[in-house]
Amino acid sequence: MxxxxxxxxxxxxxxxxxxxxxxxxxxxxxxxxxxxxxxxxxxxxxxxxxxxxxxxxxxxxxxxxxxxxxPAELEGECIHQYGPSGFKLFRLPILKPGKVIGIIGQNALGKTTIAKILSGEVKPNLCSNNSSESAVIQYFKGTEMQTYMERLYSKDLRVVHKTQYIEAIPMYVKGRVKDVLYKVKGDEKAVGEVMEKLNLSHLGDRLLSELSGGELQRVAIAAALLRGADVYVFDEPTTHLDIIERFRVANAIRELAEEGKYILVIDHDLAIMDYLSDLVVILYGKPGAYGISSHVKGVKEGINEYLKGYLVDENMLIRKEPVRFNMNPPSRNAREDKLLLEWTQLRKRVGSFELTIMPGKAFRGEVIGIIGPNGIGKSTFAKMLAGALEPDEGIIVPYGSVVMSYKPQYVSDIAMKLGDMTVGNYIASVAGPEYQSNIHWPDLANGFTLIPLMDRLLSELSGGELQRVAIAAALLRGADVYVFDEPMAYLDVEQRMRVAHVLVKTITEKEALAFVVEHDITMLDRISTAALVFHGEPGTSGTAEPPSDLRTAMNQFLKMQDMTFRRDSSTGRPRFNKKGSVLDRTQRELNEFYYFVDSGREER
Structure with a gap:
């Protein structure tokens, strides 16, 4: 040691x-x-x-x-260090042709550094002054990585790196979507096929500057697919995408693997990583200080070990408490004496978009997940619940004196409006000056790592830091109804699990009510006791069904999307079934699209 x-x-x-x-x-x-x-x-x-x-x-x-x-066995395995006394990265994942390698772990543990090293953008310095290509190749001598690095440095491999920062694309690339993609590959048929595959055909004449975050993400992925490379590195390809779009992107990436390409994917959605990856690598360590790549693991075993917090091969405990999911569907706490909110049929028109909300009820102690495609009206409904928008027709009836707390979808707006305010002052402005005496403050301060941020300006925070601050401020407010719009965006896996734990604990202890709009189905499953399903034609019209128990709602949603999920027999986490597989066909016959455990027929 x-x-x-x-x-x-x-x-x-x-x-x-x-x-x-x-x-x-x-x-x-x-x-x-x-x-x-x-x-x-x-x-x-x-x-x-x-x-x-x-x-x-x-x-x-x-x-x-x-x-x-x-550990002593890590000595000599330091791959890269950022300056004297700076962050250290130990080990690299081994890429394999025809296999999708997924990376799971916290932010600031070296995921982007790994992506840049394996794409040739950064030459590892081996934590010494020698960062020559020959030294790197010699370091990996006798391993699969030796061949990869030799080919990479000799320009024998063409690499495409889809970065995580897609918001900056319109600053550097101008023009209509189809023109931009045609410049990448001047083959009209190929461009049309990729646009169809990623549901971009209707956006062909739109300017990049007019696209939403999810649309920009799909354009960036389409450009990567068109480049015809040997190595593809996808850094957070599901950010801003809804559940349907995530699986559409995952299928497109899997097709590359079938062509024998090297593929590395970094993402925080465990359900997508489980479906997309053949093998996974878990990053652990101390964020900002050092990161260690685990040995390559099978996708099922790797994700389960990560959730349990113990890496078997390394004999390493990476988390004190395991993460558990419900093996059976939770019951809905729909007692009339707990009724807190009720609404008649609501209608709202925003431009040419029309939203209809069917009559529903919500009760104290519930966390109601809101699920559906992008552009279908989920955020509009969240704003109506929070009182930020008034419905054109219908009313929302609170039972008693109900205080609302709202975490908006775009936390960047908070920084834009209040950028000169410190984190501590912002939380005080939302939750009151005595927020540190709140019984939930220790859980939030420790779980969200807020103490080092308290004197920072909001304008200085990253997307993930700003998200944690906004969630904490909303939860610390003395409210009866909490509305969270995409609280998991910008957060890494570990942070998502902490947010899920603290959110459920806070709502349960306060006996309050929460509505959560979210696209990460693993986290939605982790926190929800009920769900509300949206459907319709994105951008044109949307309809929301009444809240129902999680089993009923998810069965309804998954039927609409023509997909099935099963339960992992070890952790209870939801796992996507391959369409047409034995489990997929069995569950369709049983009309059980979401809660199904069959330990004897696990797919992988």
Whole structure:
């Protein structure tokens, strides 16, 4: 076991720091320097003299310095390090032709670094000063990665990397969708086929600057598919997509694997990763400090180990508590004495779009998942529930004096309007100045890692940080009804599970009511006691059915989408069935599209 200290550059805030971490280093008395402030990079640097005594960790007010205890078997497996004392990445996933390799793990553990290394955009420095191509090839000598790196550096492999930052595309690429795709590949037939495959045909004449996030995502994926590469790296390809679009994209990527391509996929939707991947790699470690790639695992075993929090091959505990799902459908707590909200048939017209909400009731203690395609009116209904929009017809009837709390879909709007406000002041403005005395504050502060963010400006936060702050502020408000519009967007798997746990715990303890609009079916299953299904023609008209128990609602939705899910016999998580498989046919015959456990006939 070796012990080293590293600095998390994202957390380190030298402008606000008294540099006690440097002044209190015990080696200063001897005239030696184990830690010093580098004026060029404006960050503390930890030297080889550091004994990892831990004093600097206790002195740092921003939790920016971490002691790494690395197993002896990892020594010599450091692939890349960002500057002196910076983030370290251990091991790389091994790509295999014709196989989709999925990466699961928290943000800031090196997923994007892995993508850039395997696409040739970053040459790994092997945590030394030697980052030559020959040194990298020599490092992997005798492994499958040696051949891959040789081909990569000799330009024998054409690589396409679909990055996660699709919002920036309109800043650099202009024009209509079909023209942009035709420039990628001047084959009208091929462009038409890809547009049809990803449901882009109706958007051909639209400008990129006019597209939504989900539409931009599909255009970026379409461009990647048209490039005819040998290696495809997809970084978060399901962001902004609804459930139907996610499976459409997954099927398109699987077709590439059938052509023998190298494919790496990084995503946070476990149901999609389970369906899409042949093999998975789990990243674990300390975000911002170090990340370790696990050995390659079968997709079912790998995801189950991740949920259980214990990696068998590595004998490594990565989470104290396992994540469990309901093996059987939860019952709906629909007692009339718990009735909190009721609505008549509602109608709302927004431009040319018309929304109809069928009459329904909602009760205290419920978490009602709202599910359906994009552009079908889910966010419009969420705004009506929160009082931000008035229905054109019908009324929403609260029982008693009901206070609403609303987390909007686009958290970036919060930063745009209130960018100069600190996180602490923003939470106080939403939840009240005494929010830290709220009984739920410790759970939120620890579970959402809020303490290091409290003095940061909203404009300085990443999408994931802003999302956590917005959810926490909404939950801390003393309300009866909570409305969350896509709370899992921008969050990694670990953060999604924490949000799910804290949300359910808070609503249960308050005996409040929550409505959650969400596309991640694994997380929707984790938090919902009931569900409300939307259907119709996206962009034209939408209809919402009354809330019903989760089993009824999901059966209804999955029938509409012509897909079936089963339960994993070990963890209870929902898993997508391949269309036409034995389990798919069996469940259709039984009219059971969502809750079905058959340990003897697991597909993989």
């Amino acid at each position: 070796s012990r080293i200290a590293v600095v998390d550059n994202d957390r380190c805030q030298p402008k606000k720091c008294t540099q006690e971490c440097i002044r209190f280093c015990p080696l200063v008395r001897t005239g030696k320097r184990a830690i010093y402030f580098d004026e060029e990079i404006k960050k503390p640097v930890i030297t080889d003299l550091c004994t990892a005594c831990g004093i600097c960790i206790k002195k740092c007010p921003f939790d920016a310095i971490t002691i790494i205890n690395t």
